[in-house]
Amino acid sequence: MEDELVRAMANLDEEKTLALVTERIKAGTSALEIVEKCKRGVEIVGKRYSEGVYYLSDLIMSEEIFRGVIEIIEPYFPKDVAENGISIVMGTIEGDIHDLGKNIVIYFLRSTGFRVYDLGVDVPPEKFVVTLNQTGSRVLGICVLLTFCIGSIKKVVKLLEEAGMRDRVKVVIGGYPVNQQVKDYTGADYYANDLVKAMEIFRGIASELGARAVVG
Template structure:
């Protein structure tokens, strides 16, 4: 049953959760299905934290469980060797070293045919701009979880404008603190907190980029 993994993560039962993931892979469940179940479990953890049932250490524990889940799932994500897919740059902004959500999205995008350049974590704005120039990518995905790093995103988008690249690059931000207000403040085009929904957003952007008359990668 799907609820067993959801409950194991919600109860922070690491060994049980990882064992269930291995069982589900063997039984034929897809990584995407398993990620969705994990997401529901983490949402319960977040709710319990907001209700002061769980503590910050419990949130950190849930992230560690998810990291273990992704290590198991990574080899099982569908591989798409299409090198002509839309180019995407992904990275966690300077001052932030969180990468779990970013890593999930990178795997999902690659399995959907996107050519992803993953710059890692704590990426300086100047390095994002350099990568845009070098790769010709037309979508930039920026991950942020630490609120004080949001100013670095604003700085990055200003640098993109100064480099004359703003009309060529669609900027998507993601992470726990992002919302409409943060999107407007930074100058990003879109925001999305859910990795699975983000894939659909990236597909939509890619389709717009490939329309006649559009700037393509």
């Protein structure tokens, strides 16, 4: 049987969703678990939209509810976490203005010791490369939701190669449309389309690069 929180999110029941989130976070449920359940609910909304059951306004509503969820759980993230020495440049690729998934990942990265340079949305390939050069970051996270923007990710990787930076930069791509095929096409090192996998990847990279602190 589907979890009550997943069901409330899928049914776009904002009042019930936020009440359940408040109840669970106060009861000690981890922020990560709560976000994953809400994300499952959003995925159901997306499926209903593709089936013609929901409309565009419903998709927008699900994102707004999700933002409300983040507002509730953000104060429960660890504060004043010592940085682990790993910095990440992150943004949504050019042509795409979706940022909810990106922002959620950034919340969790910062709360576990990563320094994140958030470039926002609709980021040109050249800007990723320039920022990596300016910050000295060795990790790049690129978010995408719209499939027609995937080609721009391939361009980022090509620019890194042309700049002689590809060998030292780990490229992680994320978003609903990404999979092994997209990773291979773009030339990225890793892909993730859920928060748990994304965090595992960044923790692994931190370990590989010799983070100064244990990343929880």
